[in-house]
Amino acid sequence: MSVLDIRVLGDPVLRQETTPVATVTDEHRQLIDDMFETMRAARGIGLAAPQVGRLERITVIEVDDGSGPIALVNPEIVAREGTIKGEEGCLSIPDVFGDVERAAAVEVQALDRDGRPIMVKGAELLSRCMQHEIDHLHGKLFIDHLSFLKRRAALDEWSRLRDKYPGLVVRPAAAAARHKSTEL
Numbered sequence: 001m002s003v004l005d006i007r008v009l010g011d012p013v014l015r016q017e018t019t020p021v022a023t024v025t026d027e028h029r030q031l032i033d034d035m036f037e038t039m040r041a042a043r044g045i046g047l048a049a050p051q052v053g054r055l056e057r058i059t060v061i062e063v064d065d066g067s068g069p070i071a072l073v074n075p076e077i078v079a080r081e082g083t084i085k086g087e088e089g090c091l092s093i094p095d096v097f098g099d100v101e102r103a104a105a106v107e108v109q110a111l112d113r114d115g116r117p118i119m120v121k122g123a124e125l126l127s128r129c130m131q132h133e134i135d136h137l138h139g140k141l142f143i144d145h146l147s148f149l150k151r152r153a154a155l156d157e158w159s160r161l162r163d164k165y166p167g168l169v170v171r172p173a174a175a176a177a178r179h180k181s182t183e184l
Ligand SMILES: [Zn+2]
Pocket: 089, 090, 091, 092, 132, 136, 183, 184
């Protein structure tokens, strides 16, 4: 397994639509394993393929709620319930946070690491995380959910921070010293 570079805001790959995976192969499993390792090295709780420069429709999630590591291939939200506001951050926009309104609970249909169909129901952080990651798979970022003024404030903040990321990448090993664990 290897730790991959994480792309940050400004890299066009974060705005691209992903391609559904027709059949889950060993190459996809390798990507999934690398994404888990990268996410853990960066101390995140979710990571989507475009964040490591890939356009397969794949995301990995590991929320500290006992649900364990979850790999989602071609995930789709099939049911949502309620709404709730909560703070979000993103490994691709380090140190920028904002309150985002999301469905309080969701049901997601996907394929697992072995290509078997699964259904994952999530509330609270798992629900938020799945919605955030599925957004990534369609070129959408949490800042897109903010009001005009809050989005502008977040982008201003990012314009001051982005010089810290030459080449628009984060090397997670170097970032592991940071301890904010709510970035997705
Ligand atoms: Zn994110």
